[in-house]
Amino acid sequence: MPIPIPMPMPQNRSNPFEPFRDPAAAAALIAKIRGSWDGPPVRIMEVCGTHTMAIARHGLREPLQGVAKLISGPGCPVCVTPDGYIDAAIALAEAPGVTIATFGDMVRVPGTRASLERARAGGADVRIVYSPLDAVTLASADPAREVVFLGVGFETTAPTVAGSIITAQARGIANYSVLPSLRTIPGAMALLAADPDVKIDAFLCPANVSAIIGTDAYRPLVEVCGLPCVVAGFEPLDILSSVLMILRQISARTARVENEYSRVATPAGNRKAQALMADVFEPCDADWRGLGVLPGSGLGIASKYASFDAGRKFGVAVLSTPERPGCRCGEVLKGMIDPPECPLFGNACTPESPVGACMVSTEGACAAARRFGIGA
Amino acid sequence: MSLYAMCLAIPARIIELSDQSAVVEIGGVTREASVMLLEDAAVGDWVLLHAGFAIERLDPEEAEKTLALFREMAAAGPDADPDPDADAAEPQ
Ligand code: SF4
Numbered sequence: 001m002p003i004p005i006p007m008p009m010p011q012n013r014s015n016p017f018e019p020f021r022d023p024a025a026a027a028a029l030i031a032k033i034r035g036s037w038d039g040p041p042v043r044i045m046e047v048c049g050t051h052t053m054a055i056a057r058h059g060l061r062e063p064l065q066g067v068a069k070l071i072s073g074p075g076c077p078v079c080v081t082p083d084g085y086i087d088a089a090i091a092l093a094e095a096p097g098v099t100i101a102t103f104g105d106m107v108r109v110p111g112t113r114a115s116l117e118r119a120r121a122g123g124a125d126v127r128i129v130y131s132p133l134d135a136v137t138l139a140s141a142d143p144a145r146e147v148v149f150l151g152v153g154f155e156t157t158a159p160t161v162a163g164s165i166i167t168a169q170a171r172g173i174a175n176y177s178v179l180p181s182l183r184t185i186p187g188a189m190a191l192l193a194a195d196p197d198v199k200i201d202a203f204l205c206p207a208n209v210s211a212i213i214g215t216d217a218y219r220p221l222v223e224v225c226g227l228p229c230v231v232a233g234f235e236p237l238d239i240l241s242s243v244l245m246i247l248r249q250i251s252a253r254t255a256r257v258e259n260e261y262s263r264v265a266t267p268a269g270n271r272k273a274q275a276l277m278a279d280v281f282e283p284c285d286a287d288w289r290g291l292g293v294l295p296g297s298g299l300g301i302a303s304k305y306a307s308f309d310a311g312r313k314f315g316v317a318v319l320s321t322p323e324r325p326g327c328r329c330g331e332v333l334k335g336m337i338d339p340p341e342c343p344l345f346g347n348a349c350t351p352e353s354p355v356g357a358c359m360v361s362t363e364g365a366c367a368a369a370r371r372f373g374i375g376a
Numbered sequence: 377m378s379l380y381a382m383c384l385a386i387p388a389r390i391i392e393l394s395d396q397s398a399v400v401e402i403g404g405v406t407r408e409a410s411v412m413l414l415e416d417a418a419v420g421d422w423v424l425l426h427a428g429f430a431i432e433r434l435d436p437e438e439a440e441k442t443l444a445l446f447r448e449m450a451a452a453g454p455d456a457d458p459d460p461d462a463d464a465a466e467p468q
């Protein structure tokens with residue numbers, strides 16, 4: 001039965017991307033999803049923290065109950081950054097003459113002994129910046145200090161970090177460096193797909209990571225793991241229609257890469273950003289909180305840019321640290337438990353006083369569950 | 377929503393351009409952004425802004441095609457053809 005859906009047209013609007021939020025169209029898509037599936041609930045992992053946040057904010061989990069279970073994955077860069085990195089950042093922050101520049105999400109993440117916020121209260125110079133370029137500007141404004149940018153993120157952020165290093169080099173700014181904690185997404189997805197503890201039927205692939213790496217990047221993953229992969233935008237209609245695309249693939253017993261986010265992501269991705277990343281970084285092994293060390297899943301600074309690598313410049317190493325007792329972030333990040341199943345959730349661990357990183361970052365599964373009052 | 381959320385990217389429009397740097401407009405507010413990650417950026421382009429960089433272009437025509445696909449998806453009968461290219465829409 002056709003469902004009438006009032007869908008505002010993008011013409012003559014100040015922002016042609018606004019209709020992707022239309023609530024009436026969302027309700028129609030939900031009805032459509034519910035009417036088109038009568039099998040057991042399909043377990044869909046949203047790999048990206050921005051999806052987690054959007055799903056919680058727009059309350060998309062509940063109306064799909066019984067049809068699709070949306071499971072948060074390891075796609076919040078703050079959440080998968082291990083304690084050892086925070087410890088290294090704090091050691092740098094406490095060194096004389098060093099200014100730490102970081103995205104705001106990082107300052108409250110607890111390391112093994114403290115957070116950057118605590119270090120700042122103790123006198124360390126920790127600045128929150130919006131862009132790595134702001135950190136380059138800080139360095140050029142005060143050549144007597146060393147400015148270290150905390151380069152934490154996935155493929156969305158990595159090209160901006162590469163861009164800051166290229167900019168600093170071009171402008172001869174020698175007192176700028178980066179402590180990298182950059183990770184690549186498809187490798188982690190392959191690991192999760194192969195993990196017998198993680199039971200998922202399909203992936204909702206990240207929007208902006210895919211804009212950089214291109215939707216073809218998921219092809220090997222589909223071939224190896226046989227799970228449908230749909231690249232989805234961040235608006236409610238994007239997420240809902242992607243769920244419908246996944247259900248249709250499963251009904252048809254196919255598994256392929258589909259691109260719902262074609263207004264930004266292309267099969268090849270942003271080649272200029274890719275070239276810049278290939279120049280500035282080289283693949284390295286990366287330690288993911290909850291997942292362990294995944295070979296080749298990180299981006300380190302290439303030797304020719306060694307002078308911009310804070311690790312080499314200051315002889316600071318990021319050490320492996322054991323997971324905190326009682327904290328079940330690892331299982332949350334793998335989608336094995338929902339946040340409220342962690343005994344610390346809402347008790348010892350709250351956004352005001354977080355124990356685990358999933359509660360600190362606005363994109364973390366526990367913070368989203370807590371903030372929007374949703375079970376999972 | 378915090379401007380600092382690590383992976384957040386927002387649509388913005390280029391209103392001025394000089395070399396690698398642009399002035400972009402986001403809902404009436406202007407801000408500076410680097411376009412060094414884009415090939416041939418132009419004034420009037422919609423871009424996705426992340427951490428001070430335009431990381432990719434947004435394509436309004438593709439956006440319209442996707443919205444048309446949504447309409448088709450929501451309007452089709454319950455046993456819709458899984459092939460999005462097939463004519464799945466029922467007459468209204
Ligand atoms: S409630 Fe806190 S400790 Fe438990 S999984 Fe979430 S962030 Fe980790």
